[in-house]
Amino acid sequence: MANSKKCKHSACSCMAREGSDYCSQYCEDSKGTTSLNCHCPHDGCSGHV
Numbered sequence: 549m550a551n552s553k554k555c556k557h558s559a560c561s562c563m564a565r566e567g568s569d570y571c572s573q574y575c576e577d578s579k580g581t582t583s584l585n586c587h588c589p590h591d592g593c594s595g596h597v
């Protein structure tokens with residue numbers, strides 16, 4: 549149960565990586581910005597357009 553947090557990117561629906569608040573480098577780099585879509589490399593993400 550070490551990896552049960554959701555990614556903190558506002559538009560991202562993925563689970564965060566272990567030891568991080570974000571699922572990917574993309575999301576981590578996006579912190580502090582308000583983005584309506586997500587470009588992380590995960591296929592299941594609902595933030596993709």
Ligand SMILES: [Zn+2]
Nearest residue numbers: 560586588593
């Ligand atoms: Zn995402």
Ligand SMILES: [Zn+2]
Nearest residue numbers: 555560571575
């Ligand atoms: Zn994410």
